[in-house]
Amino acid sequence: MHAMQYEITLPADYDMDVIRRRVATKGHLLDDFPGLGLKAYLIRERADGSPVNQYAPFYLWTAPEGMNAFLWGPGFQGIVQDFGRPDVQHWTGLSYEEGPAAAAAPRTMTRRRVRTDGSEKPADAVGRALEEHRSQAGAEGVVAAALAVDPRHWELLHVTFWAGDAPRPAGGEVYRVLHLSAPERHRLPRGRQW
Incomplete structure (x- = not known):
C-alpha cells in the first residue's frame, strides 16, 4: 500500500x-481506476475554521503501478x-484497518503527521504508532484508518476517515470528504504490512 496526497492552497477569498x-x-x-484502493476528494475551508482554503486529495494505492499510471x-x-x-507527498503503507462504520460513506478525514524522535529505534516508534492506529481504527464512527511512513524524513502519517464530524486531532487537520472513489478498497491489505 502507498499513501499519496497533494495540497493546493487557494486564496483566502477563493470560491x-x-x-x-x-x-x-x-x-x-x-x-474504476486500476490499482486505486481509494481516493478521497478533500477540502479545508477558512469558513470552517481552517487557516487556509485548500483542495487536498488523498489516495491509498494497492500497488505502485496504479499510482504511476495516475x-x-x-x-x-x-x-x-x-x-x-503541486508537490506530491507520498508514504509507504504500514497498516490499514476498516472501522466499525466501514459500510458508511465518510464525511470527514483527519490527518496527523508525527516526526519520530531521532534517538529512538525506528521499530519502536512504528510499534507505538501501530498500537495507536489499531485503537483509533476501532473508535465509534470510524470508516477506515491508515498508517504510513515517510522514511526519508522519519514522519509517521495517521489518517482516519469518519462517518460524521471528526474530532479535531491534536496537531492535525480535519478535511471534508466531497467524494470517495474506492474501486479497489477491498484489495487494500488489512493490518500490519510486513
Whole structure:
C-alpha cells in the first residue's frame, strides 16, 4: 500500500464552490481506476475554521503501478493544467484497518503527521504508532484508518476517515470528504504490512 496526497492552497477569498463543482463533475472518473484502493476528494475551508482554503486529495494505492499510471497519465495532468504542478507527498503503507462504520460513506478525514524522535529505534516508534492506529481504527464512527511512513524524513502519517464530524486531532487537520472513489478498497491489505 502507498499513501499519496497533494495540497493546493487557494486564496483566502477563493470560491470553494468551484472545487465542489469540479468534484461533482469529475470525481466519478476514478471510480474504476486500476490499482486505486481509494481516493478521497478533500477540502479545508477558512469558513470552517481552517487557516487556509485548500483542495487536498488523498489516495491509498494497492500497488505502485496504479499510482504511476495516475501521475503520468491524464488524471494528474488535469490538476497540473488547472492549478500548476503541486508537490506530491507520498508514504509507504504500514497498516490499514476498516472501522466499525466501514459500510458508511465518510464525511470527514483527519490527518496527523508525527516526526519520530531521532534517538529512538525506528521499530519502536512504528510499534507505538501501530498500537495507536489499531485503537483509533476501532473508535465509534470510524470508516477506515491508515498508517504510513515517510522514511526519508522519519514522519509517521495517521489518517482516519469518519462517518460524521471528526474530532479535531491534536496537531492535525480535519478535511471534508466531497467524494470517495474506492474501486479497489477491498484489495487494500488489512493490518500490519510486513
